[in-house]
Amino acid sequence: MNSRIRKIAVVTGTRADYGLLQPLIRELTSRPQFDVETIVTGMHFSPEFGETWKAIEADGISISHRVEMLSALDTPYGVAESTGAGVSGMAKVFDSATPDLVIVLGDRFETLAAAQAAFLMGIPVAHIAGGEVTEGAIDDSLRHAITKFSALHFVSAEAYRRRVIQLGEPPNSVFDVGAIGLDNFATLELMSTQELEVFLDFPLGDAPLILCTQHPQTMSRQAVGEFMDPLFSALDQFPDAKIVMTRANADAGGRAVNALLDEYADARTDRVKVFASLGQVGYLSALTAAAVIVGNSSSGILEAPTAGTPTVNIGDRQKGRLRAASVVDVENDADAIMRGITQAMAPQMQELADLKVSPYGSPGVSRRIADILEATALASLHAKSFYDVEWVAHD
Numbered sequence: 001m002n003s004r005i006r007k008i009a010v011v012t013g014t015r016a017d018y019g020l021l022q023p024l025i026r027e028l029t030s031r032p033q034f035d036v037e038t039i040v041t042g043m044h045f046s047p048e049f050g051e052t053w054k055a056i057e058a059d060g061i062s063i064s065h066r067v068e069m070l071s072a073l074d075t076p077y078g079v080a081e082s083t084g085a086g087v088s089g090m091a092k093v094f095d096s097a098t099p100d101l102v103i104v105l106g107d108r109f110e111t112l113a114a115a116q117a118a119f120l121m122g123i124p125v126a127h128i129a130g131g132e133v134t135e136g137a138i139d140d141s142l143r144h145a146i147t148k149f150s151a152l153h154f155v156s157a158e159a160y161r162r163r164v165i166q167l168g169e170p171p172n173s174v175f176d177v178g179a180i181g182l183d184n185f186a187t188l189e190l191m192s193t194q195e196l197e198v199f200l201d202f203p204l205g206d207a208p209l210i211l212c213t214q215h216p217q218t219m220s221r222q223a224v225g226e227f228m229d230p231l232f233s234a235l236d237q238f239p240d241a242k243i244v245m246t247r248a249n250a251d252a253g254g255r256a257v258n259a260l261l262d263e264y265a266d267a268r269t270d271r272v273k274v275f276a277s278l279g280q281v282g283y284l285s286a287l288t289a290a291a292v293i294v295g296n297s298s299s300g301i302l303e304a305p306t307a308g309t310p311t312v313n314i315g316d317r318q319k320g321r322l323r324a325a326s327v328v329d330v331e332n333d334a335d336a337i338m339r340g341i342t343q344a345m346a347p348q349m350q351e352l353a354d355l356k357v358s359p360y361g362s363p364g365v366s367r368r369i370a371d372i373l374e375a376t377a378l379a380s381l382h383a384k385s386f387y388d389v390e391w392v393a394h395d
Helices: 015-029 053-058 076-097 109-120 139-149 158-166 180-187 193-200 224-235 254-266 279-289 334-345 347-353 365-375 378-382
Strands: 006-012 034-041 065-067 101-105 125-128 152-155 174-176 209-213 242-246 272-275 292-295 311-314 327-330
Touching: 006 015, 006 076, 006 109, 015 034, 015 053, 015 101, 015 125, 015 180, 015 279, 015 365, 034 053, 034 076, 034 109, 065 076, 076 109, 101 109, 109 125, 109 139, 125 139, 125 365, 152 158, 152 365, 158 174, 174 365, 180 279, 180 365, 193 279, 209 224, 209 279, 224 254, 224 292, 224 334, 242 254, 254 272, 292 334, 311 334, 327 334, 334 347
Parallel strands: 006 034, 006 101, 034 065, 101 125, 125 152, 152 174, 209 242, 209 292, 242 272, 292 311, 311 327
Antiparallel strands: none
16 A cells, blocks of 8 residues: 555536545545545536536535636537637646546546546546447547546446456556446435425425436437427326426537426426436435436436436437346337336336346445555556457458
8 A cells, every 4th residue: 555645636527427426535535545636627617507516515525626618609619619728727727736646537528628638747547437338429439538548447347347448458457346326325315205395396296206317419410409309299298297307418509408498397387397406415316206217318327227216218328338127218209208208107117126236336436446546556657558459350
């Protein structure tokens, strides 16, 4: 074990990745071997996305550095502009903070900016949740690029470990620790249905609850209205259900999606409500209380099985990820979505979901990551060799 105190910088750019990183930040902070600083950026500072930096401070976690990077443009150019601003802003922070290691999670452009800046400045990067595949989003390529900027890899499943190694990363740098989002089920006290009603300011009663999160399909050129209409048409076939929607991320087209969500909810205020952010406790409480989660969010794939909630996964955004048996994949078609929701709310699927079988391991991920970091000589991570996987030629 390395006895020198190491400065660890943890980067968060969205409500979602902060919710996943929070247990790790607390775990690292609790250990005297680490001096932990948080770098907050991206959507956290945007009023339209809930100003979620306030939730970080409310959790008692100090914001060490702030990097403003989010463009006002809801376009691919805006995403590229934000990424450039992020690289510049992160470089300034790294230059003054001089971390020994930068921890990033996932596959978004905010994460890419942090990883790129750290790599170019010779600072080792530890990447959480690499090796996954999401064919319907630009996140897929961003994730693999972040892998190549990184020296340590904490993946969610053995299949993802093999894929990171296939990308040329040395096997002794790739660790299957499980999905970090599962830690919240072991560490957070979730709300009862009654407490959730008060928190949401939205009566749920005995009606089935549908939780809905739909992000733009960033690899598609389909107009946003055409993309969202099938979901809205399908939800209208369940007039007795209460529907809680969370707004989309700051992807290209995200603001247009959010405008349509607001328009849909405003016409159905008795049974539909939209939230910019629920926070991690609020979101997981809603997920656990829901009869089904509908949309294309990774939480339907990664967290919903552990919550015991069936998922109707729409379209290709999550195509390629490992699935639990409680996930129903459907095309972005109104009838297909309606049939998927009906299937998910049937007693047989509810009973299957209640088994809470997940392909993503078990809680304790933050502890496992911290243990590995304690045992790793960070100075040895500045150089790595490309690992060639042996392959057999076929005739």
